[in-house]
Amino acid sequence: MDNSPWHGKRLLLVDDEPELLAFVSDILTDAGFTHVFVASNVADALDRFGEARPDLLLLDVMLPDGDGFSLMRKVRKTSDVPVIFLTAKDEPIDRVSGLGLGADDYIPKPFLPQELLLRLYAVLRRTYPAGAARVRLDFCVIDFDKAEVVRDDGPVALTAKEYALLEVLARNQGNVVTTDVICEALWGGNAFGYENPLNAHVRRVREKIERDPSRPVSLVTFKGLGYKLNTCG
């Protein structure tokens, strides 16, 4: 998926470990982000927040002069900026309190650069959907802006459900997504018993995106488990 539309977004990274700060800001810069700001404590972060007007916050939970949760609460009084927590704490209670406060994601350390970027783009895409999104597959390109599949023989339109199906798979590209998660994306919470309609949608999507729908290579099945979207490039 082409992520360059979000590279102009302003990111504020707050962590008290200087090595980690340098490492993460390197990853972000290398990925193409042009406005990465850093802070190492709450006071510093609030100052930076005022100056830089970031579009997204990456926060550590434990900071020398306070914690990430209260920092987020302060920031949220004046702004709806998305927040991702980066923290060594992976206890469920922290996860609950982070997401309960309205955090957009929570990435436990240790994390891999790719994972960080994947989840960062996912949050950016959700919050700032204006950016064009195209995903290249083996046989075609999905253009999420126009909700169509671009093939050599011309564009094919996607229905709303097909779009939602491809969107949730593309957001987790390269990973297996369970039928539960897909059904929830297509039919809303507690979507239980939708396996058959889902199969039908998958079949129709394959007819649009696969060279040979009976032997799929892009939208692959994991029996009893879910589906995975294999992307190219």
Next chain:
Amino acid sequence: MKTLHSYIARNLASFAALIVGLVVMNALVFGLFFFDAIAGKTREASPITLLDSVEGASDASGISSEAERELRSRRIWAMFIEAGGDCAWSVDLPEEVPRHYGLQDVARFSKGYIADYPVFVRTTGDGLLVVGYPQDSFMKIISNYIPIWAVRALPAFATTMVVLDVTCLFLVFWFSKRRILSGLEPIADAVEALGTGKAAGPLPKGVLTSLSESVARASELIVKQNEARVDWIAGISHDIRTPLTLIMGNAQIIAQDGSIAPETADRASVISAQSAKIDGLVNDLNLASRLEYDAQPFHMAQSRLAEVIRKTAADAINASKGRDFAIEIEADGAAEGAIVECDERLIGRAMGNVIQNSIVHNPQGCRVRINLSTTDTDARIIIEDDGVGMAARELQALSERQKRSSRVDESLDRRHGLGLQIASRVVRAHGGRISFSSAAGGGFKTTITLPLR
């Protein structure tokens, strides 16, 4: 508590023996002590014998000198009252004893005393033979009559009293036992808990307050030590994450840098993979210590088990990129909808550990089949791989560790199988069962049973 009960039961038996012994001893001592006074009636020195011999040695006119000597030697006086009431003869008759008696006098002394001398009377053909003993030698009960019903009731009464006494003693013993037990029970339970390294529950105040207090102090100390331990491990696992992020992240960046030599990229991949292993280890250690010391909060919720299984399996597949590894899930219609009250994350972790175990022990790759089925009361998850399996000896060691895994030190000492131990701990904490088996031809099978809501 069992030991305490058997201790008390032994005590009860010896207490019963003690009571029987006491009764027998009382009877014996009583008998020995009063035997002389009671049985003495028929002996030589008794008044009856004396009267017999004096009667034989005397008549209305006098007494033989031999009998007279005998009476004197024992400081006993005697007299003979003839039918008219006058004293016919006497031996050592004291001054204050009258010499003449009317009908009233005879009626008064015949069963009792003359001038405070206890006297014994024998009626002969022509008068009364009277012998008088020294003043302090006998007590005569003059008005000794008892209603006949009282005499008849005496044996039953005595028996009832003995039974009543014994019952009372038993009751006293029983209640004092109960009281001690109710005081000791919580303390004994607490000490038992302390023995397994756990904190003791609240202890009551009472007869054993000082004992409770010292147990409570010991318990507090253990709680503090346990907390310190959990915090210590949690602290290490927290602090190690930042350096691990840097190691793993940099290694991954190097591994994916197209401009370096392939061998260098491979080495960087090894660093990345091994760092991920360290992370897994630290997570396991942290969770094991939290579970052991009850520091792990359980967030119970109604969860659809099939969904949890799928999520766990998807996570395992997504994390095992590039390995020859596949998971298949089977669940029939009823099982698909099965709802279980559980902490989704921990149950997911338990199953994830089992799957991880299959991946780690089968570097050449394996297929994992997960089957979910239900009965009326339980949900059963079978996780089975087609890998190398586990040697019988190793399997034995695993199930033994499972049995005595209340001692965390032992399980923490052995890294191997920590993941499976965490799985069994989590399952048991949910009221479920877990068992491991391995066929001779290979393959490792884990069966998890969880109660349906």
